[in-house]
Amino acid sequence: MILEFDLVILVFLVLTAIIALQVKDLLAASMILGVYSLLICLLWAEMGAVDVAFTEAAVGAGVSTVVMIATVFQTRRRSKD
């Protein structure tokens, strides 16, 4: 475990989490959550949990971001009725 590497990742994790909450655009928020997943994946790979990191990269950063974006495109600000 490399301390400097960990510190950089953790600082960026907190930053991306705050940005994802603050940003008004839902599309941008889901992209930033994808970045968050990728950072967590880096952290796990670095701690030696390669299987978990692989799953996080495939599911968290890949498919769930796409699913969230697909959902964002289907939502409207106002209801139809």
Next chain:
Amino acid sequence: MKLIGGLAVIVTGALLLRASQDFPDWSDPLSPANDSQTSNYFLENAYVDAKTPNVVTVVLGDYRAFDTMFETVVILTAGLAIFAVLGWTQREEVKDSAVLEAVEENPIIGITCRLLVPIIQLFALYVLAHGHYSPGGGFQGGVMFGASFIILALGTGLGSALKRFRDTRALVIGAIGVLLYAGIGFLPMFLGDGPVRNFLDYGALKQILPVDKESMARSHAILGIETGVFITVSAVMFAVYFLLASHGRTKNSL
């Protein structure tokens, strides 16, 4: 209201930070996770029992196979739930089929996605087949295989992806994966030589597989159940995407 919310967040965060002091140090050999009997047994015997170097695969596919089976069922249930919410109420044909038609506005994106798909699928199959030796396995490979169809849908339109992966069959294929898993699990119970074997006790498959040791039979059976997981996960991933992207209005899903 904002003040109360902020206060709740700060108090919870402080509690969690306090609780994290009790965690054992990273890679502490005396921590409960590292010092327990089971984890030592797994580390020492995984290769002897299943002839598979990747301990994670052995724990997931053999020692904790029952757990993994129901994880697969959970994924299938998630796909069915999304279908039940989105696909059930709106059964009528789509009037404006813009969602489903292949809209290739930008040829560069379309062609790049088409070129990427076979490479991703090949890598997904490699991840599945090589899970015994390297990180990966059914879940990761299945997600990547499903993602290849999602890329096709994103780049060339949902309709052209649905031509290659029928929406009517996606959830059926997902159920077939679970059936394959449970079927391999049931086989040892009916291959009786001596005492009755347990559900998912692959050692008994020695009789029908061309191997001479029970450990090799376990290794092959792990590949079999990982294939079941792969089929379920890839089908459900794509089903979740096309149901969400088309508002559940694919032509006749299921």
